[in-house]
Amino acid sequence: MTTEDVKYTSAPSQSNDAYAGVNDDSDGRIFNVGGGDWDSITVAPEGETERIVVNMGPQHPSTHGVLRLILEIEGETVTEARCGIGYLHTGIEKNMEYRSFVQGVTYATRMDYLAPFYNEAVYCLAIEKLLGVTEQIPERATTIRVIMMELNRISSHLVALATGGMELGALTAMTFGFRERELVLELFELITGLRMNNAYIRPGGVATDFPADGVQQIRDTIPLLRTRLKDTANLLIDNNIWMGRTSGIGYLDLTGCMALGISGPILRATGFPHDLRKSQPYCGYENYEFDVVTADTNDAYGRFLIRIGEMEQSLRIVEQALDRLQPGPVMIADKKIAWPSQLSVGSDGQGNSLEHIREIMSESMEALIHHFKLVTEGFRVPAGQVYTAIESPRGELGCHLVSSGGTRPYRVHFRDPSFTNLQSVAAMCEGGQIADVIAAVASIDPVMGGVDR
Amino acid sequence: MTETPAVPVSVPVVPVPVVPDGVSQFEVFHVREGAFGAQGSGDTSGFGGLVELMHMPEPTLRPYGGWFDEVADELELSLTARGIDPSSAIEKVVVDSDEISFFIRRDLLVGVLSALRDEPGLRFEFSSGVSGVHYPNDLHREFHAVYHLLSITHNRRIRVEVTAPVGDPHIPSSVGVYPTNDWHERETFDLFGIVFDGHPVLTRILMPDDWPGHPQRKDYPLGGIPVEYKGATIPPPDQRRSYNS
Numbered sequence: 001m002t003t004e005d006v007k008y009t010s011a012p013s014q015s016n017d018a019y020a021g022v023n024d025d026s027d028g029r030i031f032n033v034g035g036g037d038w039d040s041i042t043v044a045p046e047g048e049t050e051r052i053v054v055n056m057g058p059q060h061p062s063t064h065g066v067l068r069l070i071l072e073i074e075g076e077t078v079t080e081a082r083c084g085i086g087y088l089h090t091g092i093e094k095n096m097e098y099r100s101f102v103q104g105v106t107y108a109t110r111m112d113y114l115a116p117f118y119n120e121a122v123y124c125l126a127i128e129k130l131l132g133v134t135e136q137i138p139e140r141a142t143t144i145r146v147i148m149m150e151l152n153r154i155s156s157h158l159v160a161l162a163t164g165g166m167e168l169g170a171l172t173a174m175t176f177g178f179r180e181r182e183l184v185l186e187l188f189e190l191i192t193g194l195r196m197n198n199a200y201i202r203p204g205g206v207a208t209d210f211p212a213d214g215v216q217q218i219r220d221t222i223p224l225l226r227t228r229l230k231d232t233a234n235l236l237i238d239n240n241i242w243m244g245r246t247s248g249i250g251y252l253d254l255t256g257c258m259a260l261g262i263s264g265p266i267l268r269a270t271g272f273p274h275d276l277r278k279s280q281p282y283c284g285y286e287n288y289e290f291d292v293v294t295a296d297t298n299d300a301y302g303r304f305l306i307r308i309g310e311m312e313q314s315l316r317i318v319e320q321a322l323d324r325l326q327p328g329p330v331m332i333a334d335k336k337i338a339w340p341s342q343l344s345v346g347s348d349g350q351g352n353s354l355e356h357i358r359e360i361m362s363e364s365m366e367a368l369i370h371h372f373k374l375v376t377e378g379f380r381v382p383a384g385q386v387y388t389a390i391e392s393p394r395g396e397l398g399c400h401l402v403s404s405g406g407t408r409p410y411r412v413h414f415r416d417p418s419f420t421n422l423q424s425v426a427a428m429c430e431g432g433q434i435a436d437v438i439a440a441v442a443s444i445d446p447v448m449g450g451v452d453r
Numbered sequence: 454m455t456e457t458p459a460v461p462v463s464v465p466v467v468p469v470p471v472v473p474d475g476v477s478q479f480e481v482f483h484v485r486e487g488a489f490g491a492q493g494s495g496d497t498s499g500f501g502g503l504v505e506l507m508h509m510p511e512p513t514l515r516p517y518g519g520w521f522d523e524v525a526d527e528l529e530l531s532l533t534a535r536g537i538d539p540s541s542a543i544e545k546v547v548v549d550s551d552e553i554s555f556f557i558r559r560d561l562l563v564g565v566l567s568a569l570r571d572e573p574g575l576r577f578e579f580s581s582g583v584s585g586v587h588y589p590n591d592l593h594r595e596f597h598a599v600y601h602l603l604s605i606t607h608n609r610r611i612r613v614e615v616t617a618p619v620g621d622p623h624i625p626s627s628v629g630v631y632p633t634n635d636w637h638e639r640e641t642f643d644l645f646g647i648v649f650d651g652h653p654v655l656t657r658i659l660m661p662d663d664w665p666g667h668p669q670r671k672d673y674p675l676g677g678i679p680v681e682y683k684g685a686t687i688p689p690p691d692q693r694r695s696y697n698s
Contacts, residue, residue: 085658085659086657086658086659086660086661089659089660091668091675093644093669094668094669094675095675095690097675098675098690098691099690129550129551130550132550258578258579259631259632259633260632260633261579261580261581261582261631261632261633261634262633263579274605279605279608280608280610376696377696378696383482383507383508383509383510384509384510384549384550385509385549385550385552385554385586385599385612386550386552387552387581387601387610387612389581389603389610396581396603398581398582398601400584400599400601402586404482404483404507405482405485405507406482406485406507406697407696410482410586411584411586411587411669413584413585413599415581415582415584415601419636419640420582420633420636420637422636423632423633423635423636452659453659
């Protein structure tokens, strides 16, 4: 087609458009969309570059939450990528300084809202380390923590796949991911009474024991999860479109990861098998057999493969933990630390067990005083500071806890992996296409609740 | 480490009124008086005369135990090799809760971090970021910047702590050694007002750009409004009657 073929509309001198303003002049050449000269229009003149700064987000369906990406683009090429964060800052660390150690769990659980059990666990492990009672946590409580954390890893990775898929247009991946996550959330609801923000792991143990059918329900769900996870994996793993969108995208090698402090699936996608569950075991992870999943592609596709593989490993750990689960207490024996009541999950939700209410209200005055003191004042934690780190779905989740010897944390700081990992956006995206920014950010899987705290 | 100087060399020595002699290296929280926190109602419990100095664990002398001594030896050797005097760079060492903390003089921080990262016997190649702590009663050392370093090679974790007075809240930036500390230092600046000299763009990161003050400081109020519920008014959390902290 030559330019001669382009059809120009001859503009009427008197416009028939009743809504056109007086300055809306339609004289001159009008380019039809179907015309053949689009190439000559879109190509920028020689030696001239058009730089645009685009704000993507914070309200945008494909930026993985309230993340603001400030992109400088030349055509379709991203020349600079910066992140704007803080839109979900809620002052959790400041608030925790005004609450007792036990109350702090309800704040910590709300940070990385896709991995609440990890937030609770790292905070409680820090308190227990400072109290010096790490060895006294009952075996059953520790095993329950492992079960909940690994189930949580599955639900978190499923959201990573689901939202990542959605952002790249793979809507079936999203429906699959959220459907499977629902299976895990139903287990959470059965055990803790809540689907998220559980506040289930408490200093000294866990809030309540499994319900009577808890173990059986988990056992029944595992085979279903295994089949369904396989379906999700099969949907994407050899999918040409998925590979085209993720292979070689968001490249970050080991050197970059170490310099930027990247941990989790991004680090393991460089082939480096660093996993705190193996290198610095906590909660008895040394007793479980599982593999550290790695890939050597350094890209978004490798991170996707790792998440698929880690979900399978988590199921393995859950199965072993269920086998290890022995009857026993789920809260530390030390009455000066242990929460005085056991919670029970009734038809009307979570609450104190009726047995405990009967004891403190009508049988033992001392039990009532003890309950009142521990609930209103809380326990004292010796002065000092600790740093605990666990392997969350996104990498090293750390808790720096400073106690002044009082009943409240003097300072709590969480080293959230999303916060650190987001720093790699510039390294991953600059020089690439703007569409690949979405794939790269999705492969980082940041959760803004954890980033901003 | 044999002897540690009492305070950073650059800071004038001023007697601290609440702290007994010989403990000026403690991070003092406060002096707790009485048992329960009730004030002005007379001493009905008999515990009202209790006075307790609340402070962080005291400095540890050698041997530190386990691999802590190896790290300390290696650090001292490598600092000497780099022309830094270890006894002046390391203010004190604290071993507590199975963790070792090195308190570093602030103007020597970058050199110490480089040694920690590069020395084959140390190899702390992974930084877990910077955390700030504000100790208003730790006079002339009010701000602490706390660095947690992980050596994946040797599977060890240490803490490096640097202090700065509130009147001169400057600490050299560690971004050149650990680029990951970029956002962490911005966060610590944002929330505490510690200025990291040499940081490429030290701007606020969590709070809005025009926010006044630094929210994580102890003298910054939590905020909040009284809430009325069924006729009773509940004050905001930081103004409620509470137990001794």
